Amino acid sequence: MATPVMEKSDQAPEPGFADSPYITVTFRVRRFNPEVAAEATWEDFQLEIDPKERVLDALHKIKWELDGSLTFRRSCAHGICGSDAMRINGKNRLACKTLIKDVSPEKPITVEAIKGLTVLKDLVVDMEPFFQAYRDVMPFLITKDTNEPTRERLQTAEDRERFDDTTKCILCAACTSSCPVFWNDGQYFGPAAIVNAHRFIFDSRDEAGEQRLEILNDRDGVWRCRTTFNCTDACPRGIEVTKAIAEVKRALITRRF
Amino acid sequence: MSTTESPATGIGPVEGASQYTVDNPAPLIEAPRARTKKTPKSTRGNFEMVAWLFMRLSGVVLVVLVLGHLLIQLVLDGGVSKIGFAFVAGRWASPFWQVWDLLMLWLAMLHGANGLRTIINDYAERPNTRLWLKGLLYTATVFTILLGTLVIFTFDPNIR
Ligand code: HEM
Ligand code: SF4
Ligand code: FES
Numbered sequence: 583m584a585t586p587v588m589e590k591s592d593q594a595p596e597p598g599f600a601d602s603p604y605i606t607v608t609f610r611v612r613r614f615n616p617e618v619a620a621e622a623t624w625e626d627f628q629l630e631i632d633p634k635e636r637v638l639d640a641l642h643k644i645k646w647e648l649d650g651s652l653t654f655r656r657s658c659a660h661g662i663c664g665s666d667a668m669r670i671n672g673k674n675r676l677a678c679k680t681l682i683k684d685v686s687p688e689k690p691i692t693v694e695a696i697k698g699l700t701v702l703k704d705l706v707v708d709m710e711p712f713f714q715a716y717r718d719v720m721p722f723l724i725t726k727d728t729n730e731p732t733r734e735r736l737q738t739a740e741d742r743e744r745f746d747d748t749t750k751c752i753l754c755a756a757c758t759s760s761c762p763v764f765w766n767d768g769q770y771f772g773p774a775a776i777v778n779a780h781r782f783i784f785d786s787r788d789e790a791g792e793q794r795l796e797i798l799n800d801r802d803g804v805w806r807c808r809t810t811f812n813c814t815d816a817c818p819r820g821i822e823v824t825k826a827i828a829e830v831k832r833a834l835i836t837r838r839f
Numbered sequence: 840m841s842t843t844e845s846p847a848t849g850i851g852p853v854e855g856a857s858q859y860t861v862d863n864p865a866p867l868i869e870a871p872r873a874r875t876k877k878t879p880k881s882t883r884g885n886f887e888m889v890a891w892l893f894m895r896l897s898g899v900v901l902v903v904l905v906l907g908h909l910l911i912q913l914v915l916d917g918g919v920s921k922i923g924f925a926f927v928a929g930r931w932a933s934p935f936w937q938v939w940d941l942l943m944l945w946l947a948m949l950h951g952a953n954g955l956r957t958i959i960n961d962y963a964e965r966p967n968t969r970l971w972l973k974g975l976l977y978t979a980t981v982f983t984i985l986l987g988t989l990v991i992f993t994f995d996p997n998i999r
Contacts, residue, residue, distance in 0.1 A: 616866070620859065700870050711870070763961055801886075835888065
């Protein structure tokens, strides 16, 4: 490839501010504050904003300039911590990884808390049931040899590759809270817990795969999955969630027959 | 702009002062059947796995049985107009069609019943609702399967 050069024509400052990048965008936010009203309501905010900014930037602008009571979680602002999963235009995404131009800013952009978990205030939900399901699959390395390891636990590149996809999870709950089975019955483990079980079940160094499979063979385990694929669509890390669930199902069946 | 102190303009039209305050908040809108440390109780056994497998295996067989059935009943040889007592009697004279229909009855009923069981599990939130809906479902399923089986085996073409 050619050496990168500054493209002068593009970089030249525009005369005046004739084509300002700013456009007017309406954000329709689902508000809920139990200290004020028992019901959640929609509230519109109009912003002048560059559509190349992210939805998170818009939420910041609203909170900092229009209404300080708007409540949402965010930490890293760069798609790593998994705090700001929300339902944007009806689809679960991370606000910090969603560009405004990608969610049709000509129309009002709806922003809601993720579904299936109790809303505490505005966009903040109670994540406890989600993390309970996560803890229930024992998401940590288990070995039969309980002695302190004296050297690194080695594995081949192929063995590592086997579960690579599911190591990428940031526990944002976008998948679990996009699942219609979870919406209606929060006792279902949910995709995220299965993804994190998959991470260890298919790790050659782990020795409790059988136990985890048994946990997911539960009435509220993998068999409740209806292959809706909402989870795969929702995952901001691009994990093939439905495929991971199918691999756990297959492991359960082939182990028995 | 609006803060929690001022009557929240941002939080919907509230007439006068809200009845809810910081010390007296409204109840949260709970999600249905949330997972906790103690619920659900973990279950043993492979029932759900067998049910899942059965849906797929019976589905494959049902494709042949049901499509064949529809073709024979509704399309071939004059369509619905040919169906009558004589037509049914003629087909059930052969053990082949008896077995076909018996298999279709059992598989479709069990498949359909298990499908509805799944749907009840998904949608019914209260344990009592589940119990009653499933009770109704199982009763209807057993009744239909038994009645259908009885008819296939005891069918008398000379009845008048
Ligand atoms: C034509 C052949 C058929 C095939 C291939 C088939 C296949 C399937 C499969 C694979 C499922 C499981 C879906 C899941 O787990 O997500 C299913 C569900 C279901 N089936 Fe069938 N089926 C057939 C015929 C029937 C018949 C004749 C009935 C009615 C008696 C029926 C009623 C149901 C119901 C009620 C469900 C549950 C729906 C749901 O899970 O959302 N099916 N079917
Ligand atoms: S699998 Fe993807 S969507 Fe689900 S919790 Fe992990 S990162 Fe989020
Ligand atoms: S704020 Fe950390 S993932 Fe979006």
